[in-house]
Amino acid sequence: MDKRLNAYRDDLAEIALEGQVSASRFTSGDLGRIVTAVAPLRRSPRPGAPLDTELLFGEELTVLDRTDGWAWVKSGRDGYVGYTPTGTIGPVGPAPTHRMAALRGFVFPRPDLKAPPIMTLHFGSRLAVVGESGAYAELADGGYIYSDYLRPIDELEADPVAVALQFLHAPYLWGGRSSLGLDCSALVQLSWQSCGIECPRDTDMQFDNFGSLLNYDGDENSLKRGDLVFWKGHIGIWLDRDRFLHSNASDMKVAMAPLAFTAERIAAKGEGPITGIRRPPMPIATAS
Numbered sequence: 001m002d003k004r005l006n007a008y009r010d011d012l013a014e015i016a017l018e019g020q021v022s023a024s025r026f027t028s029g030d031l032g033r034i035v036t037a038v039a040p041l042r043r044s045p046r047p048g049a050p051l052d053t054e055l056l057f058g059e060e061l062t063v064l065d066r067t068d069g070w071a072w073v074k075s076g077r078d079g080y081v082g083y084t085p086t087g088t089i090g091p092v093g094p095a096p097t098h099r100m101a102a103l104r105g106f107v108f109p110r111p112d113l114k115a116p117p118i119m120t121l122h123f124g125s126r127l128a129v130v131g132e133s134g135a136y137a138e139l140a141d142g143g144y145i146y147s148d149y150l151r152p153i154d155e156l157e158a159d160p161v162a163v164a165l166q167f168l169h170a171p172y173l174w175g176g177r178s179s180l181g182l183d184c185s186a187l188v189q190l191s192w193q194s195c196g197i198e199c200p201r202d203t204d205m206q207f208d209n210f211g212s213l214l215n216y217d218g219d220e221n222s223l224k225r226g227d228l229v230f231w232k233g234h235i236g237i238w239l240d241r242d243r244f245l246h247s248n249a250s251d252m253k254v255a256m257a258p259l260a261f262t263a264e265r266i267a268a269k270g271e272g273p274i275t276g277i278r279r280p281p282m283p284i285a286t287a288s
Contacts (some may be wrong), residue, residue: 004052004202007064007074007081014064014074029062029074035090035141037119038178041082045070051175052082053186053201057119058096058126063089078189078201094140096126099194101157102149103166103179111136111144118143122178123166124190126153158285160191161226164237164245164254167191172252184235187247187254188228188280191237195283203235211280220259228278229259231266238277 001021007014013023034055042049045067053075055061060076071086106117111133121127127150128140136144157163164187173181177190185203192199192210200206207230216222220241227238236246244259250269263274 004081005079007072009072012065012072014062027064029064031060031076031092032063032073032089033058033060033092034088036088037121037125038180039084039088040175041073041075041080041084043082045072045083049083051173053080053175054177055084055088056125056178057100057121058128060092061089077193078198080201094128094130096153097129098127098137098150099153100125100127100149101151101194103170105145105149107139107143107145108136109143111138121145121149122180124178124194156196156283157194158283160195160197160280160282161237161239161245163194164188164191167247167254168245168256170247170254172247172249172254174249182247182254184247187245188235188237192280197281197283199280203230203233206230206235207276207278211278214277214279216274216277223277224279226280226282228280230275230277232272232275234266234271236262 008017008021008023011024013021013026015026015028018026034057037057039055040051041053043052055075061073063071063073065072066086069086070083071089072083074081100121100123103123104120107119108115109118129137130140131138135147137147137150138144167187170179171181174183176182177186185206189199189201200209223238225239229236229238236244238244242258243256244262245256247254
């Protein structure tokens with residue numbers, strides 16, 4: 001049973017797994033939400049533990065345990081399980097009314113661009129707006145953010161590929177999920193989530209469960225914009241014969257190059273051939 005998506009330890013497990021795993025006790029946990037710009041989700045409760053993913057401001061989660069400054073949590077967005085510092089978590093609060101549609105933007109203590117910012121929020125963050133002051137939205141958590149950065153929570157992006165292109169040149173970060181640093185599978189997940197299409201977090205999950213597998217024989221003429229190309233442990237987005245987009249550790253950023261060039265470079269590093277191509281679900285407006 002995949003521990004990335006199923007919370008169980010010898011001493012404690014989520015109540016949904018009762019009867020499926022052995023644990024000293026089971027819990028339904030408590031609901032919370034992220035109150036920092038980005039919250040690391042680590043594999044174990046220590047600062048130097050591997051970063052598996054990140055949660056963004058306003059995303060909800062279930063807190064299963066709190067010990068020595070760390071919380072064992074399960075993301076309400078994609079079900080990912082891990083450890084985050086307890087200081088990143090607050091009460092659920094008002095329902096989000098808006099989402100962050102800009103790659104990043106500052107929150108100010110008052111509606112004044114000259115005021116020292118108190119936080120930087122990232123694409124995909126979920127916010128509760130309680131008022132307006134000129135060009136700024138007032139947030140339930142306090143502070144003001146430029147209104148044009150926001151979209152109503154139910155106003156979805158129309159094209160995941162266009163969203164992914166906005167991240168061009170963003171730094172690569174293993175486990176990252178924000179414009180300050182993200183990995184290959186996070187680029188895909190964030191782009192499709194913004195269009196209302198839920199997507200698993202990691203590359204292997206995406207290969208197993210996202211879209212339909214193509215019978216690809218190497219002819220790029222059979223591909224469509226938005227098709228997902230996989231290697232072992234890597235994923236990217238095919239745009240056209242001259243452009244393939246991916247967040248990668250060779251460029252250490254989100255970069256674009258022809259698929260043939262990318263495949264040759266990956267093979268030259270000893271990381272193997274393309275393992276498959278999947279056609280993901282697309283919003284109706286871009287599915288043709």
